Amino acid sequence: MRKDRKKRRSRWIDIGFLTVVSASAFTVLLLLINSVVDITSIVPKSEVLRASVEKPTVTVESAQSPYEGITIVKETTNDEQRPFSIEYPQSEFKSFNDQVAAYVEEWKERFAADGGKPGELAVSFETAEHSAGVYSFAVRASIASEEKQTADIRVFRINPQTGKPLDIVEMTGNDPEKLKRLATAVRSVILEDSHLKGVLVKDRLWAPTEPKWANYRNFALSDDSMTFYYGAGVIAEKQAGSVEVKVPLEKLNPFLAQPFQVKAAPSNEKRVALTFDDGPDPYSTPAILDVLEKYDAKATFFMLGSRVKTYPDIAKQVAEAGHEIGNHSWNHPSLPKLPDEKLYEEIQGTTDLIKEAIGQPPAVFRPPYGAVDERVFQSTKLPVVMWTVDTLDWQHRDPQKLLEHVMYYTHENSIILMHDIHQSTADGLEAVMEYLTAQGFTFVKVSEIEDY
Numbered sequence: 001m002r003k004d005r006k007k008r009r010s011r012w013i014d015i016g017f018l019t020v021v022s023a024s025a026f027t028v029l030l031l032l033i034n035s036v037v038d039i040t041s042i043v044p045k046s047e048v049l050r051a052s053v054e055k056p057t058v059t060v061e062s063a064q065s066p067y068e069g070i071t072i073v074k075e076t077t078n079d080e081q082r083p084f085s086i087e088y089p090q091s092e093f094k095s096f097n098d099q100v101a102a103y104v105e106e107w108k109e110r111f112a113a114d115g116g117k118p119g120e121l122a123v124s125f126e127t128a129e130h131s132a133g134v135y136s137f138a139v140r141a142s143i144a145s146e147e148k149q150t151a152d153i154r155v156f157r158i159n160p161q162t163g164k165p166l167d168i169v170e171m172t173g174n175d176p177e178k179l180k181r182l183a184t185a186v187r188s189v190i191l192e193d194s195h196l197k198g199v200l201v202k203d204r205l206w207a208p209t210e211p212k213w214a215n216y217r218n219f220a221l222s223d224d225s226m227t228f229y230y231g232a233g234v235i236a237e238k239q240a241g242s243v244e245v246k247v248p249l250e251k252l253n254p255f256l257a258q259p260f261q262v263k264a265a266p267s268n269e270k271r272v273a274l275t276f277d278d279g280p281d282p283y284s285t286p287a288i289l290d291v292l293e294k295y296d297a298k299a300t301f302f303m304l305g306s307r308v309k310t311y312p313d314i315a316k317q318v319a320e321a322g323h324e325i326g327n328h329s330w331n332h333p334s335l336p337k338l339p340d341e342k343l344y345e346e347i348q349g350t351t352d353l354i355k356e357a358i359g360q361p362p363a364v365f366r367p368p369y370g371a372v373d374e375r376v377f378q379s380t381k382l383p384v385v386m387w388t389v390d391t392l393d394w395q396h397r398d399p400q401k402l403l404e405h406v407m408y409y410t411h412e413n414s415i416i417l418m419h420d421i422h423q424s425t426a427d428g429l430e431a432v433m434e435y436l437t438a439q440g441f442t443f444v445k446v447s448e449i450e451d452y
């Protein structure tokens with residue numbers, strides 16, 4: 001009881017104190033306002049008026065989009081010196097909205113940071129739709145001023161019914177080997193894209209397409225393709241602006257998670273992949289190229305770094321004929337036995353050298369003797385490719401036996417292992433090609449075989 005009374009008394013004291021404090025604060029505030037009024041009254045009335053007329057206004061509107069659960073926010077201004085036009089999507093889900101808004105905010109700040117010079121900010125977006133209910137919004141932002149032009153594009157994905165985002169990890173079933181295959185497929189589409197021919201900077205291509213999850217986040221998904229976006233200057237000349245790379249889902253099928261796979265168009269094509277290991281060789285490799293050319297066939301050559309170093313021109317000749325180049329280590333050791341540092345040299349050293357010799361890195365990797373373990377898998381950035389038909393050409397060195405092995409074991413989608421360092425293989429190849437062609441096979445690069 002006594003405690004209560006004490007409390008009540010102290011509360012009255014508090015109220016009294018607050019009254020005194022706020023009364024004096026109010027007096028100070030009145031004084032301040034008076035002095036402000038004094039200052040403005042010195043400025044001629046007409047000038048005050050003009051300043052208030054010229055202050056630009058910003059309009060923010062929200063509109064329905066054609067997509068259920070998505071609204072479009074539009075922000076514009078009547079500022080003629082520094083106009084902006086901003087449009088971006090919002091959903092019913094906070095996390096998506098915050099991410100998009102943060103990106104837009106980043107560009108507004110960048111625009112504000114250039115100190116009021118004449119310029120224009122534009123933010124707009126385009127939408128791709130996937131029948132699983134996922135929408136991809138590719139938001140383009142640019143600032144144009146007299147001095148410079150900056151632009152970027154960022155994709156945000158959401159299922160507006162569930163609020164679930166979709167990322168590249170989910171697209172590929174969280175499998176790093178599938179990501180490597182995706183990377184190889186994306187690179188080959190980029191290299192074959194005729195629109196990019198004049199502007200692509202090959203040296204810049206490798207880092208932003210390395211198989212890291214972060215490199216493959218900027219994509220839009222439709223029912224038949226994935227489109228990857230690269231900002232201006234990332235893989236092409238800066239003047240070319242941002243680059244879009246559209247990859248048909250059919251090409252990515254084997255390494256996409258099940259919900260994103262598409263039914264491939266029915267094909268009567270019976271495919272087979274010819275692979276040649278351990279080269280290049282100055283005699284038998286060119287002889288093999290001649291035979292392949294005669295049959296208009298593309299193959300894959302798994303090269304040793306040590307031999308590419310000795311015969312860089314042969315390596316180049318193979319690549320220029322349109323064949324796929326693979327990394328087969330530097331010296332052909334059994335990789336699982338190697339210490340980390342040596343393993344890195346065997347794989348990365350060979351990749352770097354091939355890049356130097358032919359102007360692009362290898363597309364695939366095959367471990368010597370097919371010897372591979374988890375550590376070897378992790379230390380290569382390339383898809384690991386084995387074989388399904390072993391011709392034993394290195395053992396028998398007999399053109400007739402080469403043909404017999406091929407005849408006996410080859411099926412649709414076979415990956416045939418041969419070696420381009422043996423003259424007997426070059427000698428026997430013509431009969432092999434004759435046989436496979438007669439059987440109705442078409443010859444593809446190994447990375448085009450669905451399961452490897």
Ligand code: NI
Pocket residue numbers: 277278328332368369
């Ligand atoms: Ni080998």
